[in-house]
Amino acid sequence: MIGVSLYAVQKVLFRLNNDAAVRKRFAADRDAVLAEYALTPEERRALAEADVGRLHLMGVHPLLLAPFAGRSGLKWPDYLAALQRARNAQRT
Amino acid sequence: MPLAFAAAAVHAPGITGRPQNATEQQRNAFFPAYRRLRERLEAARLDALVMVSAEHFTNFFMNNMPAFCFGLAEGFPGPSEDEPFLKIPKTTVPGAARLARALATAVSEEVDISHSEELVLDHGFMVPLHLLTPDMRLPIVPIVVNCLAAPRPALKRCYALGRSLRRAIDARAERVGLLACGGLSHWPAVPESGKINVEWDRAFLEDFLAHRLDALTRYTEEEIERDAGPGGHEVRAWIVVSAATEGARGEMLCFEPIPAYAITGAIVAMAV
Numbered sequence: 392m393i394g395v396s397l398y399a400v401q402k403v404l405f406r407l408n409n410d411a412a413v414r415k416r417f418a419a420d421r422d423a424v425l426a427e428y429a430l431t432p433e434e435r436r437a438l439a440e441a442d443v444g445r446l447h448l449m450g451v452h453p454l455l456l457a458p459f460a461g462r463s464g465l466k467w468p469d470y471l472a473a474l475q476r477a478r479n480a481q482r483t
Numbered sequence: 484m485p486l487a488f489a490a491a492a493v494h495a496p497g498i499t500g501r502p503q504n505a506t507e508q509q510r511n512a513f514f515p516a517y518r519r520l521r522e523r524l525e526a527a528r529l530d531a532l533v534m535v536s537a538e539h540f541t542n543f544f545m546n547n548m549p550a551f552c553f554g555l556a557e558g559f560p561g562p563s564e565d566e567p568f569l570k571i572p573k574t575t576v577p578g579a580a581r582l583a584r585a586l587a588t589a590v591s592e593e594v595d596i597s598h599s600e601e602l603v604l605d606h607g608f609m610v611p612l613h614l615l616t617p618d619m620r621l622p623i624v625p626i627v628v629n630c631l632a633a634p635r636p637a638l639k640r641c642y643a644l645g646r647s648l649r650r651a652i653d654a655r656a657e658r659v660g661l662l663a664c665g666g667l668s669h670w671p672a673v674p675e676s677g678k679i680n681v682e683w684d685r686a687f688l689e690d691f692l693a694h695r696l697d698a699l700t701r702y703t704e705e706e707i708e709r710d711a712g713p714g715g716h717e718v719r720a721w722i723v724v725s726a727a728t729e730g731a732r733g734e735m736l737c738f739e740p741i742p743a744y745a746i747t748g749a750i751v752a753m754a755v
Contacts, residue, residue: 398545405544453672453713454540454631475674 397450399428403438404455443470444477485653488527488660489728489753490520491721494536495666496606497744499613500569504743513748516737517614523752524615530657531579531622533648535720536607536664537630549597550636551644553587554625555580561604569606571613576604579622582657586624589651594644602627611664630716638700641719645726663724665717666746675712677742683710684747687718691725692733699725728753
């Protein structure tokens with residue numbers, strides 16, 4: 392279920408994926424960019440640390456998450472493994 | 484002039500980005516079939532190609548998500564993805580602006596659509612174009628369908644769009660083709676990526692070829708998600724073409740499950 396807050400998380404990712412100027416600002420000062428959105432502390436942390444597993448469990452759409460993961464330096468198999476690890480950890 | 488060409492084919496990024504990851508047998512089934520489709524497209528001597536593909540967060544977000552969006556511009560930049568990912572050089576594909584505006588006007592009599600002069604083309608359009616018109620000179624009318632964020636257009640509305648598009652195309656003087664670009668079952672960018680529900684794909688294509696409206700539009704959103712994955716919602720593009728070619732015989736040029744591309748390599752040409 393997508394809540395109001397998840398919308399803001401996904402909006403950050405959409406902007407980062409589609410706007411080079413936002414990416415540049417994010418690289419220089421991620422806290423300043425994230426402060427522009429109504430995020431919970433947990434969401435802000437997950438975005439700032441590129442915690443793709445956590446973002447996946449929150450319900451972020453994979454087509455928003457995968458490009459963000461790639462730009463954050465995660466290789467494709469490592470991205471998929473991070474999602475699987477997060478799911479496994481949630482089950483235990 | 485009646486619709487001069489109609490087909491449906493998959494558009495997965497791996498097809499151009501990482502072709503070598505498929506087995507030799509799979510490649511030998513898939514790429515020659517795409518070449519045969521290209522020969523048919525060239526033989527049709529089209530003035531323009533209407534392309535129906537899925538939104539992938541390239542143009543739209545949940546702040547304003549159109550069900551159907553017609554691209555009315557004189558040209559469309561693409562691909563939006565980096566060149567190393569798709570192995571397709573950045574270019575501008577010419578738009579058939581006059582035709583697009585006429586089709587959008589005619590279809591608006593029957594189906595609510597939106598339109599844009601700023602569409603960017605992602606792999607959904609660019610992978611088929613790269614294989615079918617690599618010189619990127621055939622003018623296109625891109626139509627983006629929300630196959631992404633619920634609520635999506637109901638499958639029956641996609642059928643209605645297809646029928647309406649056909650009437651609009653047939654009334655034009657230009658030689659116009661129609662191509663659906665999209666996957667059947669697939670699970671993009673999640674750990675299940677590479678999983679394919681071959682039986683689901685086969686059953687859908689049988690109904691597609693027979694233009695069985697009730698069967699094609701019977702799936703609930705939950706059934707598609709469960710059996711065909713989050714990517715399965717892209718069957719909307721196929722449904723548009725099935726509706727636009729009602730009564731026409733279809734020929735399956737390829738049906739080859741290719742896990743490395745995360746899809747069944749499905750390519751169908753309609754005898755219109």
